[in-house]
Amino acid sequence: EVQLVESGGGLVQPGGSLRLSCAASGFTFSRHCMGWVRQAPGKGLEWVANIKADGSEKYHVDAVKGRFTISRDNAENSLYLQMNSLRAEDTAVYYCARIFLFERGGYFRHFDLWGRGAPVSVSS
Amino acid sequence: DIQMTQSPSSLSASVGDRVTVTCRAGQNIATYLNWYQQKPGKAPKLLIYAASTLQSGVPSRFSGSTSGTDFTLTISGLQPEDVASYYCQQSYRVPYTFGQGTKLEIK
Numbered sequence A: 001e002v003q004l005v006e007s008g009g010g011l012v013q014p015g016g017s018l019r020l021s022c023a024a025s026g027f028t029f030s031r032h033c034m035g036w037v038r039q040a041p042g043k044g045l046e047w048v049a050n051i052k053a054d055g056s057e058k059y060h061v062d063a064v065k066g067r068f069t070i071s072r073d074n075a076e077n078s079l080y081l082q083m084n085s086l087r088a089e090d091t092a093v094y095y096c097a098r099i100f101l102f103e104r105g106g107y108f109r110h111f112d113l114w115g116r117g118a119p120v121s122v123s124s
Numbered sequence B: 001d002i003q004m005t006q007s008p009s010s011l012s013a014s015v016g017d018r019v020t021v022t023c024r025a026g027q028n029i030a031t032y033l034n035w036y037q038q039k040p041g042k043a044p045k046l047l048i049y050a051a052s053t054l055q056s057g058v059p060s061r062f063s064g065s066t067s068g069t070d071f072t073l074t075i076s077g078l079q080p081e082d083v084a085s086y087y088c089q090q091s092y093r094v095p096y097t098f099g100q101g102t103k104l105e106i107k
Helices: none
Strands: A003-007 A010-012 A018-025 A034-039 A045-051 A058-060 A068-073 A078-083 A092-103 A107-114 A118-122 B004-007 B010-013 B018-025 B033-038 B045-049 B062-067 B070-076 B084-090 B102-106
Touching: A003 A092, A003 A107, A018 A034, A018 A092, A018 A118, A034 A068, A034 A078, A034 A107, A045 A068, A045 A078, A045 A092, A045 B084, A058 A068, A107 B033, A107 B045, B004 B084, B010 B018, B018 B084, B018 B102, B033 B062, B045 B062, B070 B084
Parallel strands: A010 A118, B010 B102
Antiparallel strands: A003 A018, A018 A078, A034 A045, A034 A092, A045 A058, A068 A078, A092 A107, A092 A118, B004 B018, B018 B070, B033 B045, B033 B084, B062 B070, B084 B102
């Protein structure tokens, strides 16, 4: 079955750290760019980070730069998000998502496969 | 960052109605625009990519169009299972910003 399964979420105090994992199965993980998207309680979607298929390039939203790091292990079919110096405003459900990339006069990208999400709560 | 302004923030319509949601980009993004549906308590689901291409498996009552920097999601013949929030997202440049969302309810 083609799926993404997140793990590693939970309750953490402000200033603490968490590492989210995303296990991919049913497709060739190493061929796809991947990303993380989060959703604060009752709010909309916010793109957090992307990583290229070979891990050579990474992009993060300004709100998490210097605190969060996206990474991957293609041998383990896994995506990660290391979250340090967590703040209350990082409280959200974090979704792992596969990026489908295709060329049609330019390089188009969209999130075509999503995990169920990992809840992260930052509170004292 | 490219701002995506989505409207309305909520709407209520009857089964069978034609429903439209609009998303305006803060700059030219060509057709680098995707639409997602999110049902309560669930992960988002891709509906339309590249502004007007229907994702495989998505009912044909969903369609997307563009006019300059304005993008429209149309549901032709609203069904009860379409109750959800809908989000646009630009993939022209990082950060890949989303619209604020439109919550759709049935009258």
